[in-house]
Every structure is written in C-alpha cells, then in structure tokens.
Amino acid sequence: MTELATVLTIDGPSGAGKGTVSRIVARRLGWHYLDSGALYRAVGVAASWANLDISDAAALVRCTFDTQVEFVERAEGELRVLVNGVDATDELRLETTGAVASAIAAIPEVRSALKERQRAFRRAPGLVADGRDMGTVIFADAQYKVFLTASAEERAQRRHKQLSQKGVCVNFDDLLREIMARDARDAQRTVAPLKPADDAVVIDTSGMGIDDVVARVLDLLPAPATP
C-alpha cells in the first residue's frame, strides 16, 4: 500500500486568518494547498449563475456534481479560481458568496459530493488543508491539526480593515452580525459542524500578527532536514 502524504489541517471560523496563514505555511514548506471554502463558494457562484433556488437542495446537489473548479497559480504565487472555466476569484470572495456557501455547506449530500475531490489534493510532499472540517472529517487521520480562532469582534475588525483597503465601504455592525450568524450556522449544522478536532492544537489569534501565528504553526512541525 502506498503511504499517504503528510497533511496539516487548519480549521476555524471565518476571519481567524486561516487563509493567509495556510497559504504562507504551504509556501514555506513547499507543500500543496487546499482552500476547501473555495469549493463551497464555487458551488454558490455556479448556483447563482444558473439562477438556482437556494432552498432547492436537489438542484444544489446536482450543481455540486456539475461544477468544475480549478485552482490556477499565477505570477508571484497568486491563486486564481476558475469556476466552469471562468475566472471567478473576485466574485468568490464577496460576503454574499460566503453567506450562500455557508447555507449550501449545510446540505449533507453537497458535503459528501465534495469529499473525494478534497481528498485528491493529498499529494507528496504534503498538503496544508484549510477549512471547517479538515481535521474532523476530510483528513481525520492528518498528522498535524490546528484550529485557529479569534473573537468575533476582532475578526469583524480585520475584515472591515481588509474591505476598507479595497475601497469597499461596509457598516461594522452589519459585518459583525453577519460573522456571528455565519459562525452559528457553521457550528450548529448537523453534518460536520465547525469544531476543533480532539487532537487539534487550538490557537487564539486575537491580538497576534500573521507572522507570529505562522511561527506558532510551523513550530508544531519537525524542522526540515538540513542537506
């Protein structure tokens, strides 16, 4: 039997810094990177392109099977996401897409339809998998597991700053309310709810800079062998 490649799972609520930390850690290690949230977001985008009714679970399951998602690395490590061949990277990051993805992600058949697609990312020399259920379900046998968290207020502040830098003006209280609603939806769903795996190292990133979080995560892994 071939040995499975090493996996580091990084789970946590939205805005905890998972995406940024996971991408930096993957680059430092020279490992593959799976942004599992992008798969749920891609299905959300494809569903809205097809004008599907978000309450029609059967149509959303069909849409999950039919949606092609490709991650393409452009210059300077920039990752673009193609949905059915169309670059949907910017649309994927919208708050509205995140909310649709969170609703779609509560459908058990959608989750199981995406299971094997996510597992296919596990390749040598290793994988950093970012999401909500990477350590609890998809890669329950991962060698390294991290759960990143931060207070809802801090996560809303970070998101607010990010959006302001992009020239997008949003009301802070609305953002905080949306983050709290998404947390509740992700944590309370019956299938694969957002929670740390029993064997995950929980890191509260409130008040921490990205570099410190990256260093804490890399500390959990054995130092690379020197030639």
Ligand code: DC
């Ligand atoms: O990480 P993200 O914000 O891009 O994820 C968008 C939504 O997708 C999130 O609200 C919940 C869902 N999701 C999930 O249920 N399981 C994952 N492994 C990743 C994301």
